[in-house]
Amino acid sequence: MSRTILGTTDLAETSLSSGACLTLMDGPLELGWRLSGLTSDFLAEAMALPFTGSKTRHANVHHSIEYLSNELIENALKFRQPSDIVIEACVDADLFLMRVRNEIDSETSTRFQNLLTDILSADPGELLIQQIEANAASNASGSGLGILTLLADYGAELAWEFEGANNQRIQLTTTASVQIPLA
Numbered sequence: 001m002s003r004t005i006l007g008t009t010d011l012a013e014t015s016l017s018s019g020a021c022l023t024l025m026d027g028p029l030e031l032g033w034r035l036s037g038l039t040s041d042f043l044a045e046a047m048a049l050p051f052t053g054s055k056t057r058h059a060n061v062h063h064s065i066e067y068l069s070n071e072l073i074e075n076a077l078k079f080r081q082p083s084d085i086v087i088e089a090c091v092d093a094d095l096f097l098m099r100v101r102n103e104i105d106s107e108t109s110t111r112f113q114n115l116l117t118d119i120l121s122a123d124p125g126e127l128l129i130q131q132i133e134a135n136a137a138s139n140a141s142g143s144g145l146g147i148l149t150l151l152a153d154y155g156a157e158l159a160w161e162f163e164g165a166n167n168q169r170i171q172l173t174t175t176a177s178v179q180i181p182l183a
Contacts, residue, residue: 004162006116011159011175016099019090020046024073026082036077039087040070043098047091051180060181065089065096068156068178071146076102079112081169091180099175109162109170116160124151154178 005012020043024035044066051058069089076085079102086101104112119127128148135145150156156178164170 002162002164004113005159006113006162007120007159008157008177009159011157011177012161012173014097014175014177016088016090016097018092019088019097022087022089024085024087026084036070036073039073040066043069043087043089047089047096050091057181061096064154064178064181068096068150068154068176069098071150072098072100072174072176075146075174076100076172079104079108079172081105083169094180095177096180097175097177099173101171101173103169104172106164106168106170109164109172112160112172113162119147119151124148128152150176150178 022039022043024039044062047065048058048062051061069087073085073087081103083103086099088099090097128145128151131144131148147158150158156176159175161173161175162170163173
């Protein structure tokens with residue numbers, strides 16, 4: 001079984017055992033886009049509860065958690081093979097941590113690893129601007145802005161772990177962290 005980690009390697013090993021764990025089960029709920037928004041909002045509400053003392057800080061924390069959560073869950077839903085999606089999340093001091101596990105096929109794994117290699121070898125802010133310009137000039141359906149926005153605008157750290165054998169399902173584990181806004 002092969003294992004490849006891209007991004008912030010230490011993040012892939014971080015424990016999230018002190019937080020919440022949700023499993024979106026593949027079945028009658030028909031995992032889809034609407035479930036992504038509902039799940040992201042739930043996580044943001046739950047994780048931002050300790051910050052209700054300041055309306056502004058609570059709103060900022062809620063927004064950051066919801067955006068990051070929504071991007072990771074949407075990607076898991078969009079590219080997954082039929083299977084459950086496991087989501088772990090916690091707040092540790094001034095950091096929100098999240099991990100999403102889902103299965104993808106080997107072709108998707110190869111394409112995604114190549115994309116990530118390109119993204120991680122360049123300036124995310126410049127790539128974000130280039131992608132915005134490319135989207136404006138074409139009618140393509142996929143925006144490609146989510147990961148770039150997390151890296152460039154939110155200062156997120158991300159790690160992607162691909163585990164599995166060739167020609168089989170690959171378990172993709174995406175781990176992210178973002179600083180909780182102080183103001």
